[in-house]
Amino acid sequence: MNAPVVPNSLRRPVPAGFLDALKAYFGARFSNAQAVREHHGRDESPYPPMLPDGVVFAESTEEVAWLAKQCHEHRVPLIPFGVGSSLEGHLLAVQGGISVDLSGMNKLVAVHAEDFTATVQAGVTRKQLNEEIRDTGLFFPIDPGADASLGGMAATRASGTNAVRYGTMRENVMSLKVVTADGRVIETANRARKSSAGYDLTRIFVGSEGTLGIITEVTVRLFPQPEAISAAICNFPSLQAAVQSVIEVIQMGVPVARVEFMDTWAVKATNAYSKLDLQESPLLLFEFHGSPAGVKEQAQVVQEITRDNGGMDFQWAEQPEDRSRLWTARHNAYFAGLQLRPGCRSSTTDVCVPISRLAECVGQTAAELDQASFPYTIVGHVGDGNFHVLMLLDPDSPQEWEESEQLNQRLVQRALDMEGTCTGEHGVGLHKMEFMLAEHGQDALDLMSSLKAAFDPHNILNPGKIIPQH
Template identity: 60%
Template sequence: MNAPLRQPRTRPSPQTLDSVLAQLAARFGERFSTAPALREQHASTLTWAANEPPDAVVFPQDAEEVAAIVRACAAHRVPVIPFGAGSSLEGHVNAPFGGVCVDTSRMNAVRAVHAEDLDCVVEPGVTRKQLDAHLRDQGLFFPIDPGADATLGGMVATRASGTNAVRYGTMRDNVVALEAVMPTGEIVRTARRARKSSAGYDLTRLLVGSEGTLGIVTEITLRLHGIPEAISGGVCAFPSVRAACEATILTIQSGIPVARIELLDAAQIRACNAYSKLDLAEAPTLFVEFHGTRAGVREEAERFGEIARECGGGAFAWATEAEARGRLWQARHDAYWAAMSLCPGAKGISTDVCVPISRLAECVEATEADLARSRIVGTIVGHVGDGNFHVLPLVDDSDPDEVARVRAFIDRLVERALDMEGTCTGEHGVGQKKMRFLEAEHGPGALELMRTIKRAIDPHDIMNPGKVLLP
């Protein structure tokens, strides 16, 4: 029988908590708060998980201050919850056992850009849009673009992805090195700036995706890319979700170096037309983009158009003008808010899975049929070039029957993905809401190994407790 993570976590005693909070209040002054509204804001979950606020919020300005917070909390086993922009979707920033929220938004400096090495060093509170604005004049960009303007620290914590992942990879592939404060309050560096190393364990990859349960990231070294000479993009409608997925699969298998290939189902297109003032055909649609030379992107777009026609797609309308492309991709990034307008007053429960690309069409088609059969209004969008797609059921959370149907639908979605050798989450992360699926995905042996790592690094379970691993 596998050993539990540890004894069930409990809240610190009021006396212990008061002592720690008094110590932090004396050190941080106006950058420390126990205001109820601010605490609730720092537990926003964007899902139907209950709001579980921390006991206090602190705004450090450098790694030494983060270390001081952690040391104060560690001495009395008070939980520490890292916070970036609060855009995570699985309850990552909730504080089920109370504790201190460490908001890194004031650690937002771009410390260095090494253009010749194609890397940069940033603090965790820098957002992806802030970084790209800083890099633009140097002809560089950072490719990972989750829909929200997330902080880079949060993107590291959740191993974020986005529309460019099919060509440029995820955060796992684009983080060179990290500086982090560990549960003891010690500041460690996981690697140097060298592009490759065989020296020791890969601590960088251990922390990327750990969701704040092993340490708090205080500095990030990222890979950068040159802005392409030419970018072309456009849209192509299909008679069915399956046809769109088959076109995606053929595109990837043909070796066409597509930078972005996004699926929006008919319901999502209808929502985007209304919300973003588009005039697209209300049919399953692929948004596609190519990066490279002028001649290269033209050839790639033409080859994709041929594949689309073979799969029953309509004309591929493509353009190189930045304004036209920007409008399309802004509509894609606004898909969540557009979908919410389909059922005013409903709550959107965004979830995601990822499957091997050969099973993508089957999985998306079955999911679409499940939505209809379950009488659930929802949309499907996806970074389908790497087999990842999102479903946004819209639910009236005052209706117990509807809530039950949506919960059951999400369970079936995950089970379907796992049956197809996929994962319960391609990029949202585990947080609180997907912990129960990890044993089915990884098996008890791998899960116990994760618990062993957690126990070794954080024996008192102060780092974002109640996330990722069930006790």
């Protein structure tokens, strides 16, 4: 597939002896083997592989700090790597350099159940955290689908299926331990629930995609496990009817925990991939959290709203194993979609718009995609105005790539015209950089560039990402 030309694609030369110095310090936890470099030079984006010159498997903040100091002194790019599940080219070594794999930093540092917080190393995944705190009666709600690392989720400002009720990583990260470009180690905040002491460094690093510092520890909020949980499926005669129902549910103030949309093609793909028998029409997946009486009341209100929009009666999934199977299938919708066109390469995109404009945006997008020369699916965390498009492309067809990019550009422009954003949760990486000027304006981009220069004067931290460079 002919992916677009990548800005600043010239690799920086690695100084003589630099890789040998890393080998001497890290021993077997440094590798420049081709297979290891290839694993760390690709993600789920449509871009071709861009390999680092070597990979370090770090096990402590001190090791990351030592590595950052060496890279800073020798002007060698340094790219953080979590589990490799990003969709917009975040971890690709555009200018070569060293990939620092944080997956080995996977320990819970502290759980303060009485304060509803946990501090974890950056490589801890969301599933691991919830498994290890299960006996406390608490859980961590941010669920982007993939079993992403908490460090990666903070770096990309992830959200997911529970964001409509519990918020995103922006709201749920209380503090970070960060290694700066020159190897210093800072704590962005303490565990107090609020502070007015100085600049909010935590929020600066959340969503910075490894361009301002390397996150090595994350302190997150925890929530009580709900007393009662129910999940329901509701099918609709049309895409617009389903999305309009979501708008009315949110505007009514019903505290749904999750509300997910799947178009007909996504449902068909999910049935085939996950061996389900869902009715193949646009549908919403709801989950309700609370007391038994509260869950029942929420469900009744939502059922009335969906019926008014042509929705069918709820199909319930109340047993834990049924809910788990349903949400696992939803999380696997990406991989299910790929099976609609075996051998394809996907180009995924997401936007987020004010909830009042959601039906209009989704409807216009689907109408355009219906005329495309390739198959597609639409899914979305529509409770907060966010939806995703998966375009299934022939990897040997530059024409399909170009067509998909034009559709993506029109989708983003449509969202911006509706006072939305070019990405609700995928992040910027490489693929969304071209839209930053239209969304933020030149003055704001100049300020971001100044911030980047102050935090990373030699431009070694994940260079060539987020801010368009000329």
